[in-house]
Amino acid sequence: MQTARDVKEYREELRRALDNEFLRQAMDSFAVAYRASRAKAFAGMDVDGLIREIAQAKDDSISxxxxxxxxxxxxxxxxxxxxxxxxxxxxxxxxxxxxxxxxxxxxxxxxxxxxxxxxxxxxxxxxxxxxxxxxxxxxxxxxxxxxxxxxxxxxxxxxxxxxxxxxxxxxxxxxxxxxxxxxxxxxxxxxxxxxxxxxxxxxxxxxxxxxxxxxxxxxxxxxxxxxxxxxxxxxxxxxxxxxxxxxxxxxxxxxxxxxxxxxxxxxxxxxxxxxxxxxxxxxxxxxxxxxxxxxxxxxALAHDPKFAQVLRCVRCGACANVCPIYRMVGGHQYGHIYIGAIGLILTYFFHGRDKAKNLVQNCISCGACKSVCTAGIDLPELIKAVHARIQDETGSSLSNTLLSQALKSRRLFHVLLRSAKLLQKPFTGGGPYLRHLPHMFAKDQSFRALPALADKPFRDTWEEIRPRVVNPKWRVALFSGCLHDFVFPEQLNAAVRVLAGRDVALDFPVDQSCCGLPALMMGEAAVARDVARQNVMAIDPAKFDYILTTCASCASHLKKAYPTLLGHDPQLAARVAEFSAKVIDFSSFVQDVLKLEQADFIGDGKKTAYHSPCHLCRGLGVVAAPRELIGKAGLDYRQSDEEDVCCGFGGTYSTKFPELSAEILKKKLDHVVQSGAELLVTDCPGCILQLRGGLERRGDPIKVQHIAEALAEVLVK
Amino acid sequence: MTNIDELVTTFTQKAQAVSAVVAEVNELRQAFEYTVDLCDHKEACQLLLAGCEAPLSPAAGDLCQRRRDKIIAAPGLDAADYQALDTLSRAKGLTLIRDGLRGYLAGIDIGLTVVDYGIAETGTLVLNSNNEEVRLATMISEIHVAVLPKSRLRQSSTDLETELEAMMRMRPGYTAFITGASRTADIERVLALGVHGPLELHILLWEDR
CATH class of the missing domain: 3.40.50.10420 (NagB/RpiA/CoA transferase-like)
Structure with a gap:
C-alpha cells in the first residue's frame, strides 16, 4: 500500500526495506531460482510465438x-x-x-x-x-x-x-x-x-x-x-x-x-x-x-489506444520476479495493490494518481519485465507513459522544466555543457573524476565517483580525426550521444580507430543532439519527441548505409522508440522508419557487418568479464556479438553471474534513487570480482560511468572499458 | 512403440515429476486391490502428515477426534464394481462409502475415482466432477487414487478440446484438471504437499484395450 506523500517519504520507505535482511535474502534467492525454473519450464517451446499468439488473442478480446x-x-x-x-x-x-x-x-x-x-x-x-x-x-x-x-x-x-x-x-x-x-x-x-x-x-x-x-x-x-x-x-x-x-x-x-x-x-x-x-x-x-x-x-482502458494492452495481463507476477528493484525492496514498496511493473501502471488506473505518482518514477527501464511478460506488454514504455501523463496533469518539477528548456535547443544544451566544463575545474583536482563536489550535487552519490567532463568534446575533434576513405564500401553516420560526445570522447575515438582502414566512410553530422531518452525517463514526452525530430532531421538516413552508435541506450532508443514517438507524423513517418532501420550498435557493426576476425587482433589473454547492457541485450536483442568479439580479440572471457542484469545506472534514475542504484551496482560488481577478471568490458557509456565509478570508490583495480577501447588496444596494426 | 505406449511414457514421467505415484493395472479389480491394500497399510488420519499431531486450536483439534475407522469413498462406481470393492474393504475392516461425504469433512483416508481423460504432456487428469460426492472425494481425502483408462490418454489439452468443450457446455458442470497432489510454496517458497487437498495422488493406468 502506498502512503508516502512524496518521493522523499517514499525514499525513506525504500531505505527501510533495504535494511530488511531477511527480505533481501529471500528476494535474491527467488530472483535467481526463478530464472532457472522458468527457462526449464519453457525448454523446447516457441515462447516468443506463444506470447505473440496470446497478445493477439487478448487484444481481440479487449476490443x-x-x-x-x-x-x-x-x-x-x-x-x-x-x-x-x-x-x-x-x-x-x-x-x-x-x-x-x-x-x-x-x-x-x-x-x-x-x-x-x-x-x-x-x-x-x-x-x-x-x-x-x-x-x-x-x-x-x-x-x-x-x-x-x-x-x-x-x-x-x-x-x-x-x-x-x-x-x-x-x-x-x-x-x-x-x-x-x-x-x-x-x-x-x-x-x-x-x-x-x-x-x-x-x-x-x-x-x-x-x-x-x-x-x-x-x-x-x-x-x-x-x-x-x-x-x-x-x-x-x-x-x-x-x-x-x-x-x-x-x-x-x-x-x-x-x-x-x-x-x-x-x-x-x-x-x-x-x-x-x-x-x-x-x-x-x-x-x-x-x-x-x-x-x-x-x-475506458479498453478504448485507450496506448494503454489498452495493459488489459492483456494474466497476473502471473513474472514482471516482479525479474525486476532488479522489486528484488531490492519487495512488494510493499513496489506496488499499491498490484505489484511489479504491471502494478506501477495499474495503480494509476485503478487507484489513482496519488497512489501512483511516486511509484512510476521507480522504474530503471532495464526491460527485464518486458522480456518475460506472458502477454508481451511493453511495460517499461507504459510506465514512462504513465509518468508523463501524471506530469502533464500536475505540471513538471523545476528540474524537469530546466532540463526541458535546455534540451529543446541543441545550441543552448551544448553551451551549458561547455560552461559546466569550465565550472567543474575547481572540483576535479585535474583528474578524470569529480573529487570535491559541492554538497548539493553530491548528495547520496558517494557510492560512485562521477567523471569529469572531457577537455574537448568529440565534436570539436572530429575534423582532425576523421578518417579519409577513397573507395568506401559503407557510408556510416556516427551518432555519439551526450556521454560519448562530452564525457568519454576517447571511447568514441577508439571506435573510430577500430573502423579506420576498413573502407568505412564515417561522418559525424554536427546538428545531432541528445537522443532524448533522459527526457522520457523524466516523464517529459514532448521534449523527447522534440529532440527525436531534431536528430532525424540532423542525420539524413538516405545518405547512409548505417547510423552507428557506440551507446547501447541511444541505439535502442533511436531504433525502438523513435518510430513510436514520431511515427504518427505523416511527414516524418517514412524518414523515421528508414532512420531507425539503419541504426546499429558498435558490436553488431564490427561483428556482423565488418566481420572482423581473430587475425585482426593480437590479444594478451587478459581475464575479461562482460557486462551486458540492458538496452543492448533486451533493447536490441544483441547477445552474442560482443562476447564473440572478446574471444576473437584474444582476451580471456570470464563469464560472471547475472551478466544481463542491470548495473543500476538507468540515467537519471541513479540520481533520483541513489540508494537503490548503489545496491544494484554492488551486486553487479560483486559478481564481476568473483569472476576473477582484470578487465570489465561493456557496450554503453552509461554503464561505464556507473561501473567505473563504483570500482573507483571501492578502490578496486579492475579496469572498465568500452568494447571499442578493448578492441582498439589489441588491433593488429 | 505404439502411440499409446508413448503417451503412457510421457504421462508417467510428467506425473511423477509432480510427485504423483504411477502404477499400471490390467483390470479394475487390481485397482481395487491396490486401493484397499494402500488403505490397510496407511495410518489412520495420517497422523504424522495431516496435522493432528501438531498443536491445534480446540476447534481444529476436534476434527481429529471425529476420525475413527479408516474410510474409502468411491462415489462414482457402478453397483457391481462398488460391490466388489466393498467385499475387499470389509475383509480388511475398512469402511467403504459412496455418498454422504459431507458427514466426513474432517477427512477420509482414500478417495477412489475413475477419471475421464489424461493429458500426457503435463501428467494431468481430467475428471467430470458434477457429482458433489465425486468432487468431495477428490478434495477431502488424504490420498486420491485415480484410475485412468489408457484409451483416454491424449497428448495435449488442445487434443481434447472438443471433449472439454462438451463438458463446459453441461449446465451445470464442474470439471477438474488435477496434476499431482495439492501443493503450496507460500512459506519461504518451500514446497509442501497437501495443504488443502490430498497429500498424495496415486494414478493407476488401466490397460483397457
Missing amino acids: RLDELYDEFKQNAEAAGVKVHLARTAEEANQIIAGIAAAAGVKQIVKSKSMTSEETQLNRHLEAGGYEVTETDLGEFIIQLRHEGPTHMVLPAIHLSRYQVADLFTEVTRQKQDVDIERLVKVARRELRPKFVAADMGISGANFAIARTGTIALVTNEGNGRLVTTLPRVHVALVGLDKLTPTLSDALRIIKALPRNATGQAITSYITWITGPNECAASPTGKKEMHVVFLDNGRR
Missing part, C-alpha cells in the same frame, strides 16, 4: 469486451448464474454484501483473488459484520497480519518461517515449531472448520469464457475447490479483462501462465465451473451462484 460480457451473461444465466456488472470497486463490494445479506450469510471463506484486493472487499464485508477468512495459505497469513500481499502469486514471500510460526502460535494459542511442513498442516487443520462452517465462498477467476458461460480457476492448494464446493453460495469476483471468447483461448494462456509464474508446466488444479452445481448444503440441493464483473476503469 470487444462489451460483446463478450453480453455473451457470457446470456450463457451463464441460462445455466442459472446471476451475473452482475459493477462500475466501481465500491459498487462491487456493495453487490457482494447485498448477496450475502439476502442469503442470510454469516461466515465467508475466500480463495485468492487479486480483484478482491483491488476492491478491498474484506474490509467492506467485515465492516458489515461478516466473518471473512482467506484460505489460500499466503493470504491467510497476511490476513492475520493485517497487511497486503507482496507478490501476486506468492503473497507472503516477504515473511520468514519464524514469523509464520510466531503468528500461528498466537492464533492457535499453542507453541508452534519452526518447521514449514508442520506449519502448512496447522493451516490445513485450522482452516478446515472454516470451510465447514461457511455459508458463502468467494473466489476470483482466471478466465470467464463467453461461449459457454464458464469460469475457470487456476490454483495449487485446492482451497479454490473447497471454496466453490462446500458453502451454499458462491460468488466469483472477476475483472472484465478476464473475459475470453472460447475455451481454446484459455487453454493457450494456461500453456504459459503457470510456466511463467512459478516454473510449473501446469498448476495442481484447474477448475472449470459452468452454472450452479449440486450442493447438499443448500435447501434447494443446488448452489446459489453469482458472477460479479468489475469494471473499475477497465472499459
Whole structure:
C-alpha cells in the first residue's frame, strides 16, 4: 500500500526495506531460482510465438469486451448464474454484501483473488459484520497480519518461517515449531472448520469464457475447490479483462501462465465451473451462484489506444520476479495493490494518481519485465507513459522544466555543457573524476565517483580525426550521444580507430543532439519527441548505409522508440522508419557487418568479464556479438553471474534513487570480482560511468572499458 | 512403440515429476486391490502428515477426534464394481462409502475415482466432477487414487478440446484438471504437499484395450 506523500517519504520507505535482511535474502534467492525454473519450464517451446499468439488473442478480446460480457451473461444465466456488472470497486463490494445479506450469510471463506484486493472487499464485508477468512495459505497469513500481499502469486514471500510460526502460535494459542511442513498442516487443520462452517465462498477467476458461460480457476492448494464446493453460495469476483471468447483461448494462456509464474508446466488444479452445481448444503440441493464483473476503469482502458494492452495481463507476477528493484525492496514498496511493473501502471488506473505518482518514477527501464511478460506488454514504455501523463496533469518539477528548456535547443544544451566544463575545474583536482563536489550535487552519490567532463568534446575533434576513405564500401553516420560526445570522447575515438582502414566512410553530422531518452525517463514526452525530430532531421538516413552508435541506450532508443514517438507524423513517418532501420550498435557493426576476425587482433589473454547492457541485450536483442568479439580479440572471457542484469545506472534514475542504484551496482560488481577478471568490458557509456565509478570508490583495480577501447588496444596494426 | 505406449511414457514421467505415484493395472479389480491394500497399510488420519499431531486450536483439534475407522469413498462406481470393492474393504475392516461425504469433512483416508481423460504432456487428469460426492472425494481425502483408462490418454489439452468443450457446455458442470497432489510454496517458497487437498495422488493406468 502506498502512503508516502512524496518521493522523499517514499525514499525513506525504500531505505527501510533495504535494511530488511531477511527480505533481501529471500528476494535474491527467488530472483535467481526463478530464472532457472522458468527457462526449464519453457525448454523446447516457441515462447516468443506463444506470447505473440496470446497478445493477439487478448487484444481481440479487449476490443470487444462489451460483446463478450453480453455473451457470457446470456450463457451463464441460462445455466442459472446471476451475473452482475459493477462500475466501481465500491459498487462491487456493495453487490457482494447485498448477496450475502439476502442469503442470510454469516461466515465467508475466500480463495485468492487479486480483484478482491483491488476492491478491498474484506474490509467492506467485515465492516458489515461478516466473518471473512482467506484460505489460500499466503493470504491467510497476511490476513492475520493485517497487511497486503507482496507478490501476486506468492503473497507472503516477504515473511520468514519464524514469523509464520510466531503468528500461528498466537492464533492457535499453542507453541508452534519452526518447521514449514508442520506449519502448512496447522493451516490445513485450522482452516478446515472454516470451510465447514461457511455459508458463502468467494473466489476470483482466471478466465470467464463467453461461449459457454464458464469460469475457470487456476490454483495449487485446492482451497479454490473447497471454496466453490462446500458453502451454499458462491460468488466469483472477476475483472472484465478476464473475459475470453472460447475455451481454446484459455487453454493457450494456461500453456504459459503457470510456466511463467512459478516454473510449473501446469498448476495442481484447474477448475472449470459452468452454472450452479449440486450442493447438499443448500435447501434447494443446488448452489446459489453469482458472477460479479468489475469494471473499475477497465472499459475506458479498453478504448485507450496506448494503454489498452495493459488489459492483456494474466497476473502471473513474472514482471516482479525479474525486476532488479522489486528484488531490492519487495512488494510493499513496489506496488499499491498490484505489484511489479504491471502494478506501477495499474495503480494509476485503478487507484489513482496519488497512489501512483511516486511509484512510476521507480522504474530503471532495464526491460527485464518486458522480456518475460506472458502477454508481451511493453511495460517499461507504459510506465514512462504513465509518468508523463501524471506530469502533464500536475505540471513538471523545476528540474524537469530546466532540463526541458535546455534540451529543446541543441545550441543552448551544448553551451551549458561547455560552461559546466569550465565550472567543474575547481572540483576535479585535474583528474578524470569529480573529487570535491559541492554538497548539493553530491548528495547520496558517494557510492560512485562521477567523471569529469572531457577537455574537448568529440565534436570539436572530429575534423582532425576523421578518417579519409577513397573507395568506401559503407557510408556510416556516427551518432555519439551526450556521454560519448562530452564525457568519454576517447571511447568514441577508439571506435573510430577500430573502423579506420576498413573502407568505412564515417561522418559525424554536427546538428545531432541528445537522443532524448533522459527526457522520457523524466516523464517529459514532448521534449523527447522534440529532440527525436531534431536528430532525424540532423542525420539524413538516405545518405547512409548505417547510423552507428557506440551507446547501447541511444541505439535502442533511436531504433525502438523513435518510430513510436514520431511515427504518427505523416511527414516524418517514412524518414523515421528508414532512420531507425539503419541504426546499429558498435558490436553488431564490427561483428556482423565488418566481420572482423581473430587475425585482426593480437590479444594478451587478459581475464575479461562482460557486462551486458540492458538496452543492448533486451533493447536490441544483441547477445552474442560482443562476447564473440572478446574471444576473437584474444582476451580471456570470464563469464560472471547475472551478466544481463542491470548495473543500476538507468540515467537519471541513479540520481533520483541513489540508494537503490548503489545496491544494484554492488551486486553487479560483486559478481564481476568473483569472476576473477582484470578487465570489465561493456557496450554503453552509461554503464561505464556507473561501473567505473563504483570500482573507483571501492578502490578496486579492475579496469572498465568500452568494447571499442578493448578492441582498439589489441588491433593488429 | 505404439502411440499409446508413448503417451503412457510421457504421462508417467510428467506425473511423477509432480510427485504423483504411477502404477499400471490390467483390470479394475487390481485397482481395487491396490486401493484397499494402500488403505490397510496407511495410518489412520495420517497422523504424522495431516496435522493432528501438531498443536491445534480446540476447534481444529476436534476434527481429529471425529476420525475413527479408516474410510474409502468411491462415489462414482457402478453397483457391481462398488460391490466388489466393498467385499475387499470389509475383509480388511475398512469402511467403504459412496455418498454422504459431507458427514466426513474432517477427512477420509482414500478417495477412489475413475477419471475421464489424461493429458500426457503435463501428467494431468481430467475428471467430470458434477457429482458433489465425486468432487468431495477428490478434495477431502488424504490420498486420491485415480484410475485412468489408457484409451483416454491424449497428448495435449488442445487434443481434447472438443471433449472439454462438451463438458463446459453441461449446465451445470464442474470439471477438474488435477496434476499431482495439492501443493503450496507460500512459506519461504518451500514446497509442501497437501495443504488443502490430498497429500498424495496415486494414478493407476488401466490397460483397457
